[in-house]
Amino acid sequence: MKAVIIGAGPAGLTAAYELLKHSDIHPVVIEESDEVGGISKTLVHHGNRIDLGGHRFFSKSARVMQWWQDMLPLQGAPSCDDLLLGRKKDLPPDGPDPENTDAVMLIRQRVSRIYFSRRFFDYPVSLRWQTIRNMGFANTLKVGAGYLFSVCFKRKENSLEDFYINRFGKPLYRMFFEDYTQKVWGLHPSQVDADWGSQRVKGLSLMNFFVAFVRKMIPISKQKNVETSLIEQFIYPKYGPGQLWETVAERVRKSGGEIRLGCRVTQINTDAGRIHSVTVTHGGATETITCDYLLSSMPVKDLTVSLRGMDIPDTIKNIAKNLPYRDFITVGLLVNKLQISNRTKIKTVNQIIPDTWVYIQERDVRIGRLQVFNNWSPYMVKDYRNTVWLGLEYFCTEGDELWDMPDTAFIQMAIDELVRMQIIRREDVRNAVRIRVKKAYPAYYGAYRQMNQLTAFLNSIANLYCIGRNGQHRYNNMDHSMLTAMTAVESILGKKDKSKIWEVNTESNYHENTNTNE
Numbered sequence: 235m236k237a238v239i240i241g242a243g244p245a246g247l248t249a250a251y252e253l254l255k256h257s258d259i260h261p262v263v264i265e266e267s268d269e270v271g272g273i274s275k276t277l278v279h280h281g282n283r284i285d286l287g288g289h290r291f292f293s294k295s296a297r298v299m300q301w302w303q304d305m306l307p308l309q310g311a312p313s314c315d316d317l318l319l320g321r322k323k324d325l326p327p328d329g330p331d332p333e334n335t336d337a338v339m340l341i342r343q344r345v346s347r348i349y350f351s352r353r354f355f356d357y358p359v360s361l362r363w364q365t366i367r368n369m370g371f372a373n374t375l376k377v378g379a380g381y382l383f384s385v386c387f388k389r390k391e392n393s394l395e396d397f398y399i400n401r402f403g404k405p406l407y408r409m410f411f412e413d414y415t416q417k418v419w420g421l422h423p424s425q426v427d428a429d430w431g432s433q434r435v436k437g438l439s440l441m442n443f444f445v446a447f448v449r450k451m452i453p454i455s456k457q458k459n460v461e462t463s464l465i466e467q468f469i470y471p472k473y474g475p476g477q478l479w480e481t482v483a484e485r486v487r488k489s490g491g492e493i494r495l496g497c498r499v500t501q502i503n504t505d506a507g508r509i510h511s512v513t514v515t516h517g518g519a520t521e522t523i524t525c526d527y528l529l530s531s532m533p534v535k536d537l538t539v540s541l542r543g544m545d546i547p548d549t550i551k552n553i554a555k556n557l558p559y560r561d562f563i564t565v566g567l568l569v570n571k572l573q574i575s576n577r578t579k580i581k582t583v584n585q586i587i588p589d590t591w592v593y594i595q596e597r598d599v600r601i602g603r604l605q606v607f608n609n610w611s612p613y614m615v616k617d618y619r620n621t622v623w624l625g626l627e628y629f630c631t632e633g634d635e636l637w638d639m640p641d642t643a644f645i646q647m648a649i650d651e652l653v654r655m656q657i658i659r660r661e662d663v664r665n666a667v668r669i670r671v672k673k674a675y676p677a678y679y680g681a682y683r684q685m686n687q688l689t690a691f692l693n694s695i696a697n698l699y700c701i702g703r704n705g706q707h708r709y710n711n712m713d714h715s716m717l718t719a720m721t722a723v724e725s726i727l728g729k730k731d732k733s734k735i736w737e738v739n740t741e742s743n744y745h746e747n748t749n750t751n752e
Contacts, residue, residue, distance in 0.1 A: 235258070237528070237726070239262065239264065240512070241530070242264075244272060246272075246529070247483055248715075249722060252719065254489040264497045266496070268495050272479075273703075274712055276474030276475060282607070283607065283623075284625060285607065338471060339470065342469070342470045342610065346591055346592070346593065351368075352656060373405070380404045380406065393424045394415060418629045429678050470611055508697050525697075534704070535707075537554075539554065549687065553687060557688075558681065563628040563630060563644070565648040566625055567623075569624065586609075602628060605625030607624070626648045626652070637670065673704060693733065699726070
């Protein structure tokens with residue numbers, strides 16, 4: 235039997251590997267680009283590596299954590315329990331050991347802060363004196379009063395704005411969430427569905443920020459009991475997330491699976507409610523591949539348009555056609571040094587700031603987030619001792635002003651913004667590259683509100699399994715996408731109901747209960 239898998243990202247490659255491991259079903263992975271990994275691939279520019287969007291390897295699913303470690307050895311730890319239990323391990327402060335060739339997966343310290351009014355604020359927001367000083371005593375009182383009001387008078391959660399205000403109060407929402415969310419989605423949070431909050435930050439609130447602050451002072455605190463967005467440590471491949479998915483692809487091929495790169499799906503052919511083949515193009519040639527199962531991580535908008543041999547109601551066509559997405563642009567920027575220095579207690583090479591990424595809340599710039607690749611892994615940077623390799627992240631929509639701006643003009647705008655924020659000096663810039671990513675973020679407004687109808691229609695196709703972020707039009711993390719693939723394989727093998735695939739990242743305890751070993 236044969237399974238065609240559309241997409242060689244985390245979901246698609248996980249599905250192929252799991253099929254080979256647990257069945258005799260032959261997987262054929264179809265990937266439109268010339269690289270594996272999807273949005274989790276690692277790009278290289280002049281010897282410096284770029285992680286698109288930043289991928290922290292941490293999951294509350296022990297099954298996923300062990301899966302990662304089985305692929306790449308973990309530095310200095312016999313099992314992923316070291317991370318789940320909060321046992322602190324890391325690279326020495328002076329950087330990587332060039333002789334250590336076995337340690338492929340590193341344990342990293344998570345530092346993410348908010349840059350607002352030219353100052354750094356802890357994320358999660360802490361109760362330290364520095365936070366109160368940066369915020370101002372009057373604003374601190376206003377934030378506290380606003381939070382108490384939100385506790386006593388809950389809003390009906392019709393939008394993402396309601397979701398945030400219920401958990402943080404209106405003053406803190408307006409200070410740290412409103413503008414950033416509008417940068418991400420291009421719409422005010424009052425126009426974005428509350429589902430995004432329930433799937434991405436369901437465990438966050440001002441109270442949980444306080445609990446996380448207290449946990450830091452408790453040595454036996456377990457990360458498995460902490461909201462994923464607030465973890466202190468994560469694992470990370472030496473050479474970025476693409477290293478893991480290249481390893482998975484190699485194992486799939488060695489085990490007999492096929493991965494066809496540069497192939498675009500043009501038709502999905504059905505008969506009597508089942509998919510029997512997929513038509514692809516490659517280098518101008520067309521080929522039809524028969525299949526017993528189809529696992530799709532392609533955008534559901536494109537999947538629906540590709541279906542042939544069945545009647546699709548106009549309502550379903552319209553929902554799929556109008557599903558919204560946000561696109562993504564990264565500027566890789568190599569500089570000699572930063573203007574902002576490390577004023578934390580965390581030791582870093584050359585005393586650069588310790589953040590893996592910084593949320594930019596400044597209203598006078600369009601950048602949404604700033605990555606410091608040196609801190610993800612020193613191996614990501616060609617000359618990590620003498621240069622700083624940055625990723626400047628922008629959110630846009632294909633065809634808008636940002637998307638259509640020429641590369642030279644866009645890079646100049648990005649440099650101007652960091653100079654204006656006093657993060658770098660113009661004369662310290664050594665190199666730059668711009669990268670566009672289409673359909674990076676399934677959006678939660680417009681036709682999304684009718685997504686349940688489209689889901690029911692797709693589930694009615696007996697041998698179709700929708701997996702991954704775009705395959706379900708759900709803003710999943712990497713581990714969620716992997717779990718949808720694992721659940722799909724279990725469904726094919728008769729171990730789980732097909733509907734369970736869509737329940738990944740919707741049930742609060744899903745990750746703790748997906749496997750008896752967890």
